[in-house]
Amino acid sequence: MQFDWKPIIDWLAVHGTRILIVLLLAWIIYRLAKRFIPRLITPAVIRGMAGKPEEEAQQRAHTLGQVLITTSLVLIMLSTFFTILSELQINIAPILAGAGIAGLAISFGAQGLVRDVIAGFFILVENQYAIGDVVKIFDVSGLVEDVNLRRTVLRDLDGTVHYIPNGEIKLASNLTKEWSRVNMNISVAYGEDLDRVIAVINRVGQELAQDPQWRGAVITPPQVLRVDNLGASGIDIKILGDTKPMQQWDIMSQLRLRLKKAFDKECIEIPWPHTKVYFGNTPPARIKDGQ
Numbered sequence: 001m002q003f004d005w006k007p008i009i010d011w012l013a014v015h016g017t018r019i020l021i022v023l024l025l026a027w028i029i030y031r032l033a034k035r036f037i038p039r040l041i042t043p044a045v046i047r048g049m050a051g052k053p054e055e056e057a058q059q060r061a062h063t064l065g066q067v068l069i070t071t072s073l074v075l076i077m078l079s080t081f082f083t084i085l086s087e088l089q090i091n092i093a094p095i096l097a098g099a100g101i102a103g104l105a106i107s108f109g110a111q112g113l114v115r116d117v118i119a120g121f122f123i124l125v126e127n128q129y130a131i132g133d134v135v136k137i138f139d140v141s142g143l144v145e146d147v148n149l150r151r152t153v154l155r156d157l158d159g160t161v162h163y164i165p166n167g168e169i170k171l172a173s174n175l176t177k178e179w180s181r182v183n184m185n186i187s188v189a190y191g192e193d194l195d196r197v198i199a200v201i202n203r204v205g206q207e208l209a210q211d212p213q214w215r216g217a218v219i220t221p222p223q224v225l226r227v228d229n230l231g232a233s234g235i236d237i238k239i240l241g242d243t244k245p246m247q248q249w250d251i252m253s254q255l256r257l258r259l260k261k262a263f264d265k266e267c268i269e270i271p272w273p274h275t276k277v278y279f280g281n282t283p284p285a286r287i288k289d290g291q
Contacts, residue, residue, distance in 0.1 A: 115167035234271030
């Protein structure tokens with residue numbers, strides 16, 4: 001008895017072709033969505049954020065684009081799945097009813113997921129942070145590598161990747177939104193002339209801001225704000241300045257380097273923890289070079 005392949009061939013010729021067409025259309029729609037969603041989102045976001053740094057607008061457009069592309073993929077997959085089931089002449093009504101009953105059964109256990117999605121929605125709508133920002137969440141600071149409706153992904157300086165459910169985020173601190181700030185203290189010895197020290201610091205800050213290599217990253221030159229503290233070993237002086245987003249660490253590093261060289265040249269002492277003991281004698285005056 002020879003097996004009759006004709007019914008299978010006939011079925012494949014009709015339904016198999018339709019299924020292939022459905023899969024091809026799904027692939028084409030996804031490719032089009034992946035291609036055109038960023039092109040549509042980016043100009044709209046830039047117009048809506050007119051007057052703000054272009055880098056921030058690009059980051060937000062990239063974040064929203066990734067979320068929309070992922071959402072589109074899920075919808076396309078679901079639509080394709082049910083279309084193929086219909087083509088296979090499988091009644092999807094019981095499946096949908098069963099899914100509804102199952103969804104009701106697990107709804108109580110999915111409250112955390114719902115909370116995550118709602119929180120993620122507000123994170124994106126309010127533009128709290130985007131891919132490429134540096135944020136601090138739960139005492140974890142890192143670069144935002146991905147964010148969607150369910151979770152945020154951070155990579156810290158050690159290279160460790162942290163996955164944080166959006167619903168668990170109570171406080172998110174964005175360190176690179178629109179602009180960043182140099183905020184640092186430097187200590188000098190008690191015997192120094194503070195007016196002279198402040199003049200040197202301000203001069204170094206101005207020179208850094210005017211340097212062709214760094215002026216593109218500096219918005220406001222680092223300058224002395226105040227005498228911040230009378231410490232155990234020295235006087236703390238607070239320095240502030242504004243920079244482009246994510247540039248504050250490079251500027252602070254360069255500023256420390258230049259201040260150390262300037263202080264050495266001007267014979268300004270940077271103190272270190274130490275104790276001086278005198279036995280009934282007046283402490284001798286410190287003599288500087290050239291005096």
